[in-house]
Amino acid sequence: MTEKLVQRGIGRYFGALNPRTQVALCQLPLTLIVLALGIATPFAWPDLLHSPLYVVGLLLHGILFAACFLIPWERLHSSAYLVIPVLDLLAIGLSRNGAGTLVPGLVILAIFPIIWLSASGMLARTSMVLSIVGPLLIMLPTVAGKFPHFTASEVSSLLLFPLMMLAVSLAIRFASMNMRTQQRQLQEKDKELRDLLAASRERERLLKTILDATDVGIVAVDSDGGILLTNNRQRDFERIAGPRDGRSMAEGQQLIFARDRSTPVPATKRPVRRAIDGESFADYLVWIGTGHNQRAVSTAARPLTDDGGQFSGAVIVYTDVTGLVEALAANEELVSNVSHEFKSPLNSILGNVDLVLEDVQGTSPLSARRLEVVQRNSERLLALVSDLMASASSALKVHPKRTDLASLVETSIGSAQPQAEHSRISLVADIPSPLWAYADPLRIGQALDNLVSNAIKYSPGGGVVNISAQGTGDWVRLKVQDSGMGMSPEDSARVFRRFFRTESAREAAISGAGLGLSITKAIVEGHGGDISCTSSPGKGSTFTLTLPARGPAVY
Ligand code: ADP
Numbered sequence: 001m002t003e004k005l006v007q008r009g010i011g012r013y014f015g016a017l018n019p020r021t022q023v024a025l026c027q028l029p030l031t032l033i034v035l036a037l038g039i040a041t042p043f044a045w046p047d048l049l050h051s052p053l054y055v056v057g058l059l060l061h062g063i064l065f066a067a068c069f070l071i072p073w074e075r076l077h078s079s080a081y082l083v084i085p086v087l088d089l090l091a092i093g094l095s096r097n098g099a100g101t102l103v104p105g106l107v108i109l110a111i112f113p114i115i116w117l118s119a120s121g122m123l124a125r126t127s128m129v130l131s132i133v134g135p136l137l138i139m140l141p142t143v144a145g146k147f148p149h150f151t152a153s154e155v156s157s158l159l160l161f162p163l164m165m166l167a168v169s170l171a172i173r174f175a176s177m178n179m180r181t182q183q184r185q186l187q188e189k190d191k192e193l194r195d196l197l198a199a200s201r202e203r204e205r206l207l208k209t210i211l212d213a214t215d216v217g218i219v220a221v222d223s224d225g226g227i228l229l230t231n232n233r234q235r236d237f238e239r240i241a242g243p244r245d246g247r248s249m250a251e252g253q254q255l256i257f258a259r260d261r262s263t264p265v266p267a268t269k270r271p272v273r274r275a276i277d278g279e280s281f282a283d284y285l286v287w288i289g290t291g292h293n294q295r296a297v298s299t300a301a302r303p304l305t306d307d308g309g310q311f312s313g314a315v316i317v318y319t320d321v322t323g324l325v326e327a328l329a330a331n332e333e334l335v336s337n338v339s340h341e342f343k344s345p346l347n348s349i350l351g352n353v354d355l356v357l358e359d360v361q362g363t364s365p366l367s368a369r370r371l372e373v374v375q376r377n378s379e380r381l382l383a384l385v386s387d388l389m390a391s392a393s394s395a396l397k398v399h400p401k402r403t404d405l406a407s408l409v410e411t412s413i414g415s416a417q418p419q420a421e422h423s424r425i426s427l428v429a430d431i432p433s434p435l436w437a438y439a440d441p442l443r444i445g446q447a448l449d450n451l452v453s454n455a456i457k458y459s460p461g462g463g464v465v466n467i468s469a470q471g472t473g474d475w476v477r478l479k480v481q482d483s484g485m486g487m488s489p490e491d492s493a494r495v496f497r498r499f500f501r502t503e504s505a506r507e508a509a510i511s512g513a514g515l516g517l518s519i520t521k522a523i524v525e526g527h528g529g530d531i532s533c534t535s536s537p538g539k540g541s542t543f544t545l546t547l548p549a550r551g552p553a554v555y
Contacts, residue, residue, distance in 0.1 A: 023081045024068035030088060030112040034061040034095075037103075045102050054098025060091035079122045085113030089134040097141045104142075107161060110135045114165050118172035121180060131169035136162040217297075217318035220304065223311060225276050237297065237318050240289035257287040261294065275301035275314035285321070296325040339389040346382045353378065387515040391498055396519070398440040398526040400551065405476060406433035408441060409467055412448040416456060424462035427452070431469045437476040438551040443523045450516040451480040451543050457510055458541070459484025475529070475546050483540040492535040496521040504537075520545075 014022065038058050041048050048054045064087055073081050089110060096106040114134065117127035136158070143150065143158050208231075211218055217234030221227055241254045256265045265286055267273055274281065282300040289295055298321045306312040353375045360367045390396065413427050420427050437444075455465040463483035470477055487495070491502045499514040524531045524545050535541035 019073040019081070020069050020071070023071075023073055023084060024065065026081075026116050027065055027068050027084055027088075030109060031061060031065040033109060033112075034058060034091075037095075037106075045099070048099055048102060051098040051100075053094050057091050057093070057095030057098055060087070060094060064088060064091060079120070082117060082120060082123060082127075085116040086130065088113035088116075089130065089138065093134075093138040093141075096138050100142060107135060107138050110138055110165060111168060114169050115172055118169040119176050121173075121176055124173070128166065128169055128173075132162045132166040134162075135165045215320075217320075218315065219272070219318075220313060220315045221272060221276060222313040223276060225272060228313060234318060237288060237295070237320075240293055240295060242289075255289050257294075259285060259287070261287045271299040271301060271316050271318075272314075275303070275316045278303060278311055278314075285325070294322075295320050296322040335388055335391075339385045342385045343382070343389070346378055346385060350375065350378050350382065384513055384515075387513060387519060390519045391515045391522070396443070396522040396526050398443050398523065400438045400440050400527055400548075402551070403437055403439045403441045403444065404434040405437045405439070405444070405469055405478065405547075406431045406435045408439075408445050408448060409469065409478075412445060412452050413467065415449065416452045419453060420456050420465070423456050423459065425456050425459055425465055426463075427465050427467070429467045431467065432471075435469055435471060435476060436549065438548045439527055440523075443526070444547070447520040447523045447545070448478075448480075450520045451545075454516060455480050455482035455484065455541070455543075457512070458482065458505065460508060460510070461485075463540070471549055474549050476549050477544060477546050479542055479544050481540065481542040486535045486537045486539050486541050488537055489535070492533040492541070495533050496531070 092109045114131045139158050143154050211231035217237045218231050219234045220229040284299045287294055287296055298319045301314050301316045304313040357371045409431055459482050466481040468479045487502045494500050496517050498518040501514040521531050527547050529547040531545040533543050
């Protein structure tokens with residue numbers, strides 16, 4: 001029953017009341033009017049105190065109001081309380097007929113029980129019949145008492161008033177039906193929302209389980225660096241990085257170090273800070289923690305965007321690569337030691353071959369040719385050993401100064417000329433002279449030699465190698481372009497990795513160890529510049545390197 005009585009708005013509070021209070025409240029308006037009538041009767045219509053019907057009618061109202069409180073509605077059928085409005089009609093009928101022509105308007109009180117019956121939404125047909133029959137029966141005895149001297153207005157009221165009450169009943173019924181439909185829709189929506197909420201909680205639990213089961217640290221942050229989501233592995237990393245104040249890795253005095261394991265990474269270069277500055281990166285290596293707990297972590301970040309495509313945060317992934325980095329370091333140390341050990345005997349072989357060559361040059365041409373082969377191969381071996389040593393030393397040392405790139409290119413072209421002529425290649429340079437850059441002439445010369453000799457080496461069918469350069473404000477851009485065998489876009493992305501060689505270079509049996517470009521890249525990056533490669537198979541390749549035009553300002 002409680003539910004049936006519930007309406008929207010104040011209905012929420014009404015629904016919280018106990019059934020007896022609810023029934024009493026429905027009855028209250030009519031009771032108040034009848035009470036006022038009862039109080040007014042001795043003064044306004046004292047004769048009515050002698051009308052038994054009128055007095056019984058008033059008393060019945062009082063009894064009905066008391067019954068609202070006394071009857072245990074909660075234990076009865078949900079429509080049982082409707083007996084009150086039905087008996088109200090009876091009480092109104094008694095008072096109305098008892099009052100006769102003294103208070104003719106009393107019949108209007110029938111509107112209260114009719115509203116109540118119609119709004120209840122129950123016993124639809126009964127309440128409709130009662131809404132027309134009730135007022136009719138209330139009015140009929142008084143009108144019938146005048147038989148056969150009815151006035152036209154009495155007859156029309158007898159017919160019209162019940163019809164009006166029927167119309168009121170129908171209007172209330174439709175309005176409450178509409179309200180109930182809306183309420184049902186609201187309840188359905190409410191259920192839908194609850195189901196959605198439950199499903200999203202379920203998904204969240206699933207996501208958390210998956211995240212905690214992975215071996216990489218994951219953290220999602222909003223655009224201010226506040227943590228939106230993280231996993232257990234990430235919490236481990238944060239514990240190692242300290243301090244233990246629950247702040248994200250972007251803040252605080254955290255133990256985050258650069259590749260050398262001891263230089264603290266500046267706040268603006270920390271992975272989370274870079275990510276919330278909108279950067280997207282991969283393979284950014286940092287060391288976290290200190291001592292034997294220190295871990296090498298490869299970090300990657302991707303931005304998050306909201307529905308409008310605006311930056312709203314980032315996801316940062318931390319992968320522990322300590323084992324890998326340590327294995328690589330051990331490998332580099334081994335290569336560096338072995339190369340070093342090779343270098344002295346090779347230098348000694350070359351020196352002695354030189355001496356013997358001088359001795360046999362005039363006397364034994366055959367021995368001289370054989371010694372020249374030994375000399376060439378020893379030189380190749382020495383170059384390879386130097387490359388290995390250079391690539392094994394993780395931080396290549398550069399000593400930049402104000403350098404004219406045009407003259408470096410000229411020297412490089414000069415030394416590559418014999419190789420170019422041999423391969424039917426013309427070397428073309430288009431460089432403004434002088435072209436100043438802040439560069440280590442030895443190292444950049446080495447990088448240029450590498451690029452030019454590659455351009456010739458990987459153009460087996462001859463062609464043109466074009467070297468151009470130009471200054472662009474703070475930077476100088478240098479291009480080495482060939483029309484040789486080229487490579488696929490996938491290969492050009494991997495070409496700077498150590499020991500990488502393209503399939504076509506191997507198939508064409510072009511000699512090489514796959515070290516030159518990794519050294520070139522280390523040299524360029526050592527200057528704070530960068531190098532890139534664009535290429536297409538069969539059409540040729542272009543290597544572009546960017547170097548700073550001037551050194552840091554001195555104040
Ligand atoms: P190497 O030339 O000794 O093999 P590099 O590191 O200089 O080593 O080059 C790596 C690989 O990149 C080469 O083996 C070759 O497959 C490819 N490569 C380099 N330069 C060019 C180029 N100009 N054209 C086509 N392929 C190239």
